[in-house]
Amino acid sequence: MSDLLLEMRKLRVEARGADGATNRIVNDVDLKLERGEVLGLIGESGAGKSTIGLAAMAFARTGCRITGGQVIFDGTDLMTQDEETLREMRGVRAAYIAQSAAASFNPAKRLNDQVCEVAIRHGVMSEQDAVKRAVELYGKLHLPDPDSIGRRYPHQVSGGQLQRVMSAMAMTCGPDLLILDEPTTALDVTTQIEVLATVRDLIRQNNNASLYITHDLAVVAQIADRIMVLRDGEMVEEGPTDKILNDPDEAYTKELVSARQAVVKPRIQVALPEHPVVAIKNVTASYDGRVDVLKKIDVVIGKGETVAIVGESGSGKSTLARVVTGLLPPREGHVEFNGKPLSAALRQRSKDDLRRIQMIYQMPDVAMNPRQSVAEIIGRPLTFYFGLTGQKRDRRVIELLAQIDMDPVFAERLPGQLSGGQKQRVCIARALAAEPDIIICDEVTSALDQVVAAGILKLLDRLQKATDIAYMFITHDLGIVKNIADRTVVMYQGDVVEQGSTVDIFTPPQKEDYTRKLIASVPEMRTDWLDEVLRERGDLFDIDAKVPA
Amino acid sequence: MTSIDQDVPPALPRRRFDWRFFVDMPLASKIGMFIILVNLAVVVLGGWLAPNGETEFVGGIWMPPSAEHLFGTDQIGRDILSRIIYGARTSVLIALGATLLSFSMGILMGFSAAVMGGAVDQVFSRIVDALMAIPTLILALVVISVLGSEVYVLILVIAVLDSTRVFRLSRAIAMDVTVMEFVEAARLRGEGLWWLMRREILPNTVMPLIAEFGLRFCFAFLFVAALSFLGLGVQPPHADWGGMVKENYNGLSYGIIASLFPAGAIALLTIGVNLVVDYILARQNRSAAAFEEQEL
Amino acid sequence: MLNLLLRRLALGVLTLWAVSVIIFAGTEILPGDVATAILGQSATPENTAAIRLKLGLNRPPQERYIEWLGDFLQGDLGMSLSGQKPIAPQVGFRLGNTLMLAFFAAVIAVPLAITLGLVAAIKQGTVFDRAISILTLCAISLPEYLVGGILVVVVAVNLRWLPSLSNVSDDMTFWQVLSILILPAVTLTLVTVAHMMRMTRAAVIGVMNSPYIEMAQLKGIRNWRVVVQHALPNVLSPIINVVVLNLAYLVVGVVIVEVVFVYPGMGKFMVDAVSKRDVPVVQACGLIFAMIYVGLNMTADILSILANPRLRHPK
Numbered sequence A: 001m002s003d004l005l006l007e008m009r010k011l012r013v014e015a016r017g018a019d020g021a022t023n024r025i026v027n028d029v030d031l032k033l034e035r036g037e038v039l040g041l042i043g044e045s046g047a048g049k050s051t052i053g054l055a056a057m058a059f060a061r062t063g064c065r066i067t068g069g070q071v072i073f074d075g076t077d078l079m080t081q082d083e084e085t086l087r088e089m090r091g092v093r094a095a096y097i098a099q100s101a102a103a104s105f106n107p108a109k110r111l112n113d114q115v116c117e118v119a120i121r122h123g124v125m126s127e128q129d130a131v132k133r134a135v136e137l138y139g140k141l142h143l144p145d146p147d148s149i150g151r152r153y154p155h156q157v158s159g160g161q162l163q164r165v166m167s168a169m170a171m172t173c174g175p176d177l178l179i180l181d182e183p184t185t186a187l188d189v190t191t192q193i194e195v196l197a198t199v200r201d202l203i204r205q206n207n208n209a210s211l212y213i214t215h216d217l218a219v220v221a222q223i224a225d226r227i228m229v230l231r232d233g234e235m236v237e238e239g240p241t242d243k244i245l246n247d248p249d250e251a252y253t254k255e256l257v258s259a260r261q262a263v264v265k266p267r268i269q270v271a272l273p274e275h276p277v278v279a280i281k282n283v284t285a286s287y288d289g290r291v292d293v294l295k296k297i298d299v300v301i302g303k304g305e306t307v308a309i310v311g312e313s314g315s316g317k318s319t320l321a322r323v324v325t326g327l328l329p330p331r332e333g334h335v336e337f338n339g340k341p342l343s344a345a346l347r348q349r350s351k352d353d354l355r356r357i358q359m360i361y362q363m364p365d366v367a368m369n370p371r372q373s374v375a376e377i378i379g380r381p382l383t384f385y386f387g388l389t390g391q392k393r394d395r396r397v398i399e400l401l402a403q404i405d406m407d408p409v410f411a412e413r414l415p416g417q418l419s420g421g422q423k424q425r426v427c428i429a430r431a432l433a434a435e436p437d438i439i440i441c442d443e444v445t446s447a448l449d450q451v452v453a454a455g456i457l458k459l460l461d462r463l464q465k466a467t468d469i470a471y472m473f474i475t476h477d478l479g480i481v482k483n484i485a486d487r488t489v490v491m492y493q494g495d496v497v498e499q500g501s502t503v504d505i506f507t508p509p510q511k512e513d514y515t516r517k518l519i520a521s522v523p524e525m526r527t528d529w530l531d532e533v534l535r536e537r538g539d540l541f542d543i544d545a546k547v548p549a
Numbered sequence B: 001m002t003s004i005d006q007d008v009p010p011a012l013p014r015r016r017f018d019w020r021f022f023v024d025m026p027l028a029s030k031i032g033m034f035i036i037l038v039n040l041a042v043v044v045l046g047g048w049l050a051p052n053g054e055t056e057f058v059g060g061i062w063m064p065p066s067a068e069h070l071f072g073t074d075q076i077g078r079d080i081l082s083r084i085i086y087g088a089r090t091s092v093l094i095a096l097g098a099t100l101l102s103f104s105m106g107i108l109m110g111f112s113a114a115v116m117g118g119a120v121d122q123v124f125s126r127i128v129d130a131l132m133a134i135p136t137l138i139l140a141l142v143v144i145s146v147l148g149s150e151v152y153v154l155i156l157v158i159a160v161l162d163s164t165r166v167f168r169l170s171r172a173i174a175m176d177v178t179v180m181e182f183v184e185a186a187r188l189r190g191e192g193l194w195w196l197m198r199r200e201i202l203p204n205t206v207m208p209l210i211a212e213f214g215l216r217f218c219f220a221f222l223f224v225a226a227l228s229f230l231g232l233g234v235q236p237p238h239a240d241w242g243g244m245v246k247e248n249y250n251g252l253s254y255g256i257i258a259s260l261f262p263a264g265a266i267a268l269l270t271i272g273v274n275l276v277v278d279y280i281l282a283r284q285n286r287s288a289a290a291f292e293e294q295e296l
Numbered sequence C: 001m002l003n004l005l006l007r008r009l010a011l012g013v014l015t016l017w018a019v020s021v022i023i024f025a026g027t028e029i030l031p032g033d034v035a036t037a038i039l040g041q042s043a044t045p046e047n048t049a050a051i052r053l054k055l056g057l058n059r060p061p062q063e064r065y066i067e068w069l070g071d072f073l074q075g076d077l078g079m080s081l082s083g084q085k086p087i088a089p090q091v092g093f094r095l096g097n098t099l100m101l102a103f104f105a106a107v108i109a110v111p112l113a114i115t116l117g118l119v120a121a122i123k124q125g126t127v128f129d130r131a132i133s134i135l136t137l138c139a140i141s142l143p144e145y146l147v148g149g150i151l152v153v154v155v156a157v158n159l160r161w162l163p164s165l166s167n168v169s170d171d172m173t174f175w176q177v178l179s180i181l182i183l184p185a186v187t188l189t190l191v192t193v194a195h196m197m198r199m200t201r202a203a204v205i206g207v208m209n210s211p212y213i214e215m216a217q218l219k220g221i222r223n224w225r226v227v228v229q230h231a232l233p234n235v236l237s238p239i240i241n242v243v244v245l246n247l248a249y250l251v252v253g254v255v256i257v258e259v260v261f262v263y264p265g266m267g268k269f270m271v272d273a274v275s276k277r278d279v280p281v282v283q284a285c286g287l288i289f290a291m292i293y294v295g296l297n298m299t300a301d302i303l304s305i306l307a308n309p310r311l312r313h314p315k
Helices: A049-055 A083-089 A111-121 A127-140 A159-171 A189-206 A217-221 A241-246 A251-261 A317-325 A351-356 A374-386 A390-403 A408-412 A420-433 A450-467 A478-484 A502-506 A513-520 A529-540 B027-049 B080-116 B118-132 B136-147 B151-178 B181-189 B193-204 B206-229 B241-247 B249-254 B260-292 C002-026 C034-042 C045-055 C061-073 C087-122 C127-141 C144-158 C174-208 C211-218 C223-260 C266-275 C279-307
Strands: A004-016 A022-034 A038-042 A064-073 A094-097 A177-181 A209-214 A226-231 A234-240 A278-286 A292-301 A306-310 A332-337 A357-360 A438-442 A470-475 A487-492 A495-501
Touching: A004 A049, A022 A049, A022 A064, A022 A209, A022 A234, A038 A049, A038 A217, A049 A064, A049 A177, A049 A209, A094 A159, A094 C211, A111 A127, A111 A159, A127 A159, A127 A189, A159 A189, A189 A513, A189 A529, A209 A217, A217 A226, A217 A241, A217 A251, A226 A241, A226 A251, A234 A241, A234 A251, A241 A251, A251 A450, A251 A478, A278 A317, A292 A306, A292 A317, A292 A332, A292 A495, A306 A317, A306 A478, A317 A357, A317 A438, A317 A470, A351 A357, A351 A374, A357 A420, A374 A390, A374 A408, A374 A420, A374 B181, A390 A408, A390 A420, A420 A450, A450 A478, A470 A478, A478 A502, A487 A502, A487 A513, A495 A502, A495 A513, A502 A513, A513 A529, B027 B080, B027 B260, B080 B118, B080 B151, B080 B193, B080 B206, B080 B241, B080 B260, B118 B151, B118 C002, B136 B151, B136 B206, B136 C002, B136 C223, B136 C266, B136 C279, B151 B193, B151 B206, B181 B193, B193 B206, B206 B241, B206 B260, B206 C144, B206 C223, B241 B249, B241 B260, B241 C144, B249 C144, B260 C127, B260 C144, C002 C061, C002 C279, C061 C279, C087 C127, C087 C174, C087 C223, C087 C266, C087 C279, C127 C174, C144 C174, C144 C223, C174 C223, C211 C223, C223 C266, C223 C279, C266 C279
Parallel strands: A038 A209, A038 A226, A094 A177, A177 A209, A306 A470, A306 A487, A357 A438, A438 A470
Antiparallel strands: A004 A022, A004 A064, A226 A234, A278 A292, A278 A332, A487 A495
8 A cells, every 4th residue: 555645647627618618727737645644735716726626536516627637546547437436436535525514515404314425325334333423523523412413404503513514524434535625714713713623633533635725825834734836727836834834936935925914014002093084982783773783882093094893704893884884874872074973874974074985895896887997987986076077087097097006008998807906906996086084995805815915905005105094994804904904993793892003902912802712713824823822722712622742 | 016917808999889799699599580580570561561461352261372372361361471461560569569668667666666675665566466466367358358459458458467577577686786886885975866777777787678578578479469369359350460360260170271370470489589588698697607607 | 484384374365355356446447337338339328327227336346346255255256247147156167177177287297397307407408408498498489379279280180089179068978078188288288398397497407506416426426316315305495386386377378278179167268258248257257267376376485485494494
């Protein structure tokens, strides 16, 4: 038995697009994986990492085909095997853990039925044994009520728990190879760390070889022995984790590693502004009149500063934006703008007030009218607020395009003809055109690749230095907050848990337990981060994973 | 230099209308388009094309197709081909009139309900729900039993009943668009209702509405023909395809196929419109799917 | 879930009531009134007043509505204008015939449509699938009278296998009745099958593209098992919906088919009444048809609710 479990030689995969054209999404990739080894596949969206992961089982999604190369699994080239043989090894010798557990479970069947199905259908175990094995795995993965949780339906279980059930499902037959496809990406950061630790533990115990696919370098650094960097279906670089993180060879890898450090503000304590641009005073808000989504919120934002509003899902941060813009009048409290109270409802605000508060959205694709050109999109605020038309307006549009580093040729394009980063830049230009005092950024980098997001953050920083605009930066990504925010507001389920200078919030010990837990969960780009957190702050989390000596 | 501008397609000259729509059509839809155009030509040119008059007697009863009378003659000796040509005008124009009317009403109500929401939405939706709870044919029969079969009655009945479906669809489409952030962005700017409807929402709903227009036209057209077949639609001696089927129907028992010509014309136009509408809908679904295909 | 079911039932009853109002109101919209419509050209002030008195048209509409509805619910459907006979017994016989025809058609159509839809979805993109798509497109586009007409010509006249007219009477044997029903039932079936098959196929394809189906394939489960055990339970709800909605459509299609084949059912009865402007008959038949339609729609919704696993097993 050789140590080499999986080898891919010159793998090629093609996809048929919606318009019928084929393009190559994986191009001549070579890959080697030894038994018990964890290989991280890193790349941005479109890099082909999921496709390669699936190809390890000689599987291609609908619309895709493996058109070339060899996939040698334990000595046998899977590309030469027939469908029946492949079907037999899937789930037994190699198993797949998908990104979204909620979508991967059949809503009409109980969890145990689906978890034990693999072992039963392949004839590996009897039904009783399979259930016993499942319960055992549930326990190892620290799921509550391991004896009875299997009898539930998928929608009766939380997201983080479902992800662990899916891991149990993959491990039932004790596969040689595990393919983990962005397993923690869809989870809140505090849940992510729990799932990450327990899965890593289990992999180490069973010595499964694993392909860990993700776009997050910090996360993969905790679990992978080696890392392969992919881009547009091709391999950029490959090597031991330490080397990739600390001393990469390729420029693209260096960009990836340093993307999180794109903007770094000085870590100093910042006093509360005396004449804030926006002051949210004692705001309580609700959507249906019964449940309060925001409870007595007090936040101030000063001229030219960036205040980050952070929280996990359900914290109410987006609702806060709706209150400030006037889309959701608060039940109690009010918002002040430059010292004067703002009308609670959008309809009652003056045009000038509306002009000075602008917003940028998370998904640039739906934030712009697909039938309007860039010039029309940027130009409308110029006409609407300042009455600019004709040549004067065109000239100003070109000026704004220059400010966002885009050539005038883009003026006539439609949003569908722009890349993700360019679309978001146009949205920024649209906000700038109004010459506002404050821009609310609602998860503006969450839908973008990390390198592209880095560019957007740099642009925002530059614009702030030039025009003294304030930013209310809403996000769940604490990694960027650490670097770009002057002050930080931590929210949890409608309350402000803690707020203050960023350096105070991020340097332990913090005042509140939740803040401590939240900050501790943010992965850092070094291989020993997870072990250190478990060792020193393990009390904050609900994990019982063993920490290696 | 960051990798932002790398994957940009070459700049296309900006066109108001995308001619690829016609170029990409599969053969089946091109045939459908052809059928539609032929019918339109017959409707417009009508009288000049027909070899004989609408009510002119040209020969014996139920004569088989010949060089002189391509489709033969009908149950009282009129040229079938000519009657089909004149009938096209009646059938198509009634259906077109009803559809245009139902569309105007339906879209106005549907968009208003979507954009204004609240009480307006509730009232319109409940009324439409009640109307849609009765099968169209039954309600039409009830009204016709009282008002008779005048052309204006037919158009009005079909228009009112069809507008319910148009209402549902346009409301759904408008709501889909209204929840998109660019509409909210326009709202936040302070834009008024009229601007929102005309500049933000309408341009993005054109394609699905055109497809629906085609479907509603087919329905109205088939419905008028069905009513005429039952003797309750367009009254003789006017030529109307459904009526022609009825008049010649008894011949079928004797093996006379005269009835099949107008019936075939009905089917042909319906198939043609459906083929084109299918293509429009498929194209729409593809661009929505392409958007979701980004995750590799 | 019980809450949801009760609400749907209540909505159904409310809808039935609204429908009865609409049907009644539909006959009130004449600028003149029913009396002048019936008499037409021969209307004089005297006989108009006489008819009005006889029909009780001089009473306010609300009163007449309540009386009409009350009678209906007790089984008294009024008197027909032509021939002055009680409507209820005539409707009884014909309703039975119509239901028999509809039932026969449904029994053929439903299993056929679902099977074809399933197979077409599994073999998506193949020649079989595309051929079926085009065939069903044609079937939907063909009016029932065309299909009926072709069948009559081909089967009844040329091949003489089956009779071309369908007169049912009480003293026929089962097989005789069946042979009479076949042509109209097949005609009805063709169009309904086309609709149902298309919707079933779309529903199954929608489910087959779900991530959990891909997951099952990645676990190495056999294809047929994936379809039967994973896809089917989830596609049940949309298919039930489609079937019941098409049964409702059947109710309407039956009217035309009955006229084509001169079948003594309620559809033909109603159409004849419309030609003769026999308003009480039209009202009665209209309400019965509407009730069946509303009832079927309500059943569709209720079955959908019952088949939804999220509602059956709440958190």
